[in-house]
Amino acid sequence: MFTKHFTPLESDPVIFSELLHRLGIEEKLEFVDVYSFEDETLLFLPRPILALIVIFPDIDGAKPDIVGFGETRLTSEELSKVVWAKQTINNACGFYAILHAACNGSARNFIKSGSVFEFILKASGESDPGLAQMIETSEQIEAEYTKAALKGSTTPGAPTDDVECHYVCFTKASESRLWLLDGDRDGPLACDEDCGVSVDVLDHPNREIIQRFLNEHGKATSNNLAMMALVQA
Numbered sequence: 001m002f003t004k005h006f007t008p009l010e011s012d013p014v015i016f017s018e019l020l021h022r023l024g025i026e027e028k029l030e031f032v033d034v035y036s037f038e039d040e041t042l043l044f045l046p047r048p049i050l051a052l053i054v055i056f057p058d059i060d061g062a063k064p065d066i067v068g069f070g071e072t073r074l075t076s077e078e079l080s081k082v083v084w085a086k087q088t089i090n091n092a093c094g095f096y097a098i099l100h101a102a103c104n105g106s107a108r109n110f111i112k113s114g115s116v117f118e119f120i121l122k123a124s125g126e127s128d129p130g131l132a133q134m135i136e137t138s139e140q141i142e143a144e145y146t147k148a149a150l151k152g153s154t155t156p157g158a159p160t161d162d163v164e165c166h167y168v169c170f171t172k173a174s175e176s177r178l179w180l181l182d183g184d185r186d187g188p189l190a191c192d193e194d195c196g197v198s199v200d201v202l203d204h205p206n207r208e209i210i211q212r213f214l215n216e217h218g219k220a221t222s223n224n225l226a227m228m229a230l231v232q233a
Helices: 011-024 076-080 092-102 105-110 115-123 127-139 139-147 204-216
Strands: 031-033 051-057 165-174 177-181 224-232
Touching: 011 031, 011 092, 011 139, 011 224, 051 092, 051 204, 092 105, 092 115, 092 165, 115 127, 115 139, 127 224, 165 204, 177 204
Parallel strands: none
Antiparallel strands: 031 224, 051 165, 051 224, 165 177
8 A cells, every 4th residue: 555654753742843843834833742621731731722633543544434524515715725635655644644733724824935844835736646746755854754753762663563543633724614634534524513713723612523533533542542732832
């Protein structure tokens, strides 16, 4: 299935932030850990939260339908506001989650001129296969990713290892919709509910919708689930 393989990224907001900056987001933004959706915990997070990356068990690789996502017929205008890239590099789901967080919604206002992310934004108007191929063949993306993948407190796995966890991104890529962006699926998934105009991914009702997604993945317990929020530093 895959012809190119990357070493998996460790779920560490410092590592994710470094790669985010190296690929073109201003250092005004960073990733921070989210330990729970309890109100008391969220009080300590900078707001607004521009995107949320979730890592959860994905042992069988199945991609079932998600209740509340993907049923609404979207206009071409709505779809044009979303940058989504198909994952064609094995074990690189962390990179694709970072890309989706950086290139959608308010976060794209922090993309630096001449950066990898700016190039991806410009290329996103092309066909999905064209964007995917550009990412897969980019020597700069591979070099920066490799530096990040070698960092962390655990021994990196081999690029061809079967990894049991998967990263996805939630973002407000358009004014009233929450989006689930997963490079391992066939396209971006929009929430069927109107989520209001707030850009904060963890405002109501966005938080409840994401919690429902987590609940549907019954294997996602506190021991094997992690979340990182994209916020202003």
